[in-house]
Amino acid sequence: MKILDIIGDNYFGNWTKCRTGCRAVIIRDGKILMSYETKNDQWMLPGGGLEENETDEECVIREVAEECGVVIRSSPCVLQIDEYYEDCKWLNKYFLAEDVGETARHLTDREIEAGMEPRWMPLGEIFQIFSTHREYDGVDEMRRGMYYREYTALREILLSELPESIRKKVAGKDFRIDDLGKSGSKIFLFDEFVLKCEPRILENSPESGSENSPESGPENSPDADPAGAKEAAFLEDQDKTVEVMRWLKGKLPVPEVLAYEKDEKYRYLLMSKIEGAVACDPYYMEHPKEMIPVLSDALKRLWSIDISDCPRKTDIDTVLAEAEYRVRNDLVDLSDTEPETFGEGGFKDAEELLSWLKENKPSYEPVLSHGDFCLPNVFIRDGKLSGLIDLGNTGAGDKWMDIALCYRSLKHNADGMWGGKVYPDIRPEVLFEELGIEPDWEKIRYFILLDELF
Structure with missing residues (x-):
């Protein structure tokens, strides 16, 4: 344990x-559990003081x-x-914890008066809030000290x-956390580089031991994949991302x-930082005449690359x-789809959509496909393409996948x-021009529907 x-x-x-206090760091699906004082607009990691005859673990749980x-x-x-403040020493102990259930809350009078509420907040947002500790210097010393402590702890x-x-390479460097993407990865943004920590084992995969895995669920059949085979393929595909990035060096502006590195939970990819703005x-949303030509140029540059030795097929x-693997293992998030895809007038469920996709495959137009060509993955600087990121699905694929996802984005x-603000001057059809x-x-509809399963 570090002190x-x-x-x-x-x-x-x-x-x-x-005095000793014990606090919990509870992170789930990219969000962290916080205690929030609504009357004071103040955030803190949940926890409090150690009581007599209580262990540290008992304290943080209570x-x-x-x-x-x-x-x-x-x-x-x-x-x-x-x-250490004045004549006091405060021992703050931090515990990584997992939420396993719910119970009744019991607030003190002070907590009730402060309007304390539990909130699940994006990790990056809370990290950013705590990083503002310097703003309270000389204004609110108690909050400054607490925010600095919580920032340091996180x-x-x-x-x-x-x-x-990797820890040695980033030691002593400030960073912020990016919550923009939807992949479930943790993205650390440093001044000089970017660290992407991507879950190594798919939720509900055979290796995860989920009740929905092919090995344990009722859908397992004699011709199903051997336990762990799909997981091994998934891990190999993750490694292919690095191979593709190295293959693209000198061909396209992509991170170096x-x-x-990999461990049992994550794969860690440390990359150079792309300069510019997404x-x-x-x-760029307010200046589409500058933005859309760059999107077109990026697509054309992708498609111009010889794919005869591309390391990955998509x-x-x-x-x-x-x-099909995602559908079989209940990995499809039906809440994150186009409104018309499922329900009245659409498909009954992911199984029906998958069947339709298999039966209606379009003709194949092979190119180097980004695989997730959306606006947050394209960087622009001085009116030109400065880089492409999030290359986890890049490979020899179909050009209309890129066109469809770019149009939708x-x-x-x-x-x-997406984003909550309307930009009436943008006409997506200009992309085709x-x-x-x-x-x-x-084809555009087909590839948008295919992406609904991811």
Whole structure:
């Protein structure tokens, strides 16, 4: 366990009083459980003071239950931060925990008066809030100290989970956390590089031991894949991403691979940082005549690359095979789809959609396909393409996959479905004019529907 000291400017040099507090770091699906004082607009990690005849673990379990109404399973203490102010020493112990149930909340009078509520918040948003601790210097010293402590704790805990080789490369460097994507990965943004921590084992995969895995579920059949076979293929495909990125060096502006490591939970990809702004940056959304030609140029540059030695295949049959695995193992999020895809007038469920996709495969137009060509994955600088990111699905695939996803991204970033703001000056159809092609709406619909299963 690591121990850090925070010594306040007002510390007397020795302490006569000491108190211990225990706090929990509970992260689920990219969100972290927080205690929020609505009357004071103040955030804190759930926890509180150690009571007499109580162990540290008992304390953190009790405090989270009382403040948040959440039952947790806690690890041993992973970090201790000792604070010194005036004649006091405060021992703050941090525990990684997992939420396993709910219970009644029991707030103190002070917590009731402060309007304390439990909130699940995006990890990146909370990390950013705590990083503002300097703004309270000389204004609200109590909040400044608490935010600095919580910022330090989250930073240390998050970095401690990284492989040692990568931890050494990022040691001492400030970062923020990106919550923009939907992949479930943790993205650490440093000044010089980007670290992507991607879950290594698919939820509900055979290796995860889920009740929905082919090995344990009722859908297992004699001709099903052997337990772990699909998982092995998935891991191999993750490794292919790094191979593709290295293959693209010098061909396209993509991040340079600086380090790549794996453990039992994650794969860690440390990359150089692409300069510029994403295509969905407010400036480019307000200036579509600057943005859409760059999208067209990026697509044309992708498609111009010789794919004869491309390390990965992402043709329709390959993508359909992965889609089938996702459907079979209940990995499809039906809440994150186009409104008309499922329900009245649409498909009954993911199984029916998959069957339709198999029966209606379009003709194949092979190119180097990005695989997820959407506005957040395209960077622009000085009016030109400065880089492409999120290359996890890049390979020898179909050009209409890129066209379809680019069109959808333009449409929904413009109509407010993604991002919440409407940009009436954007006409997604201009993309086809820039590409010099006629839209094939059947293929566009097909690939948008195929992407619904991912």
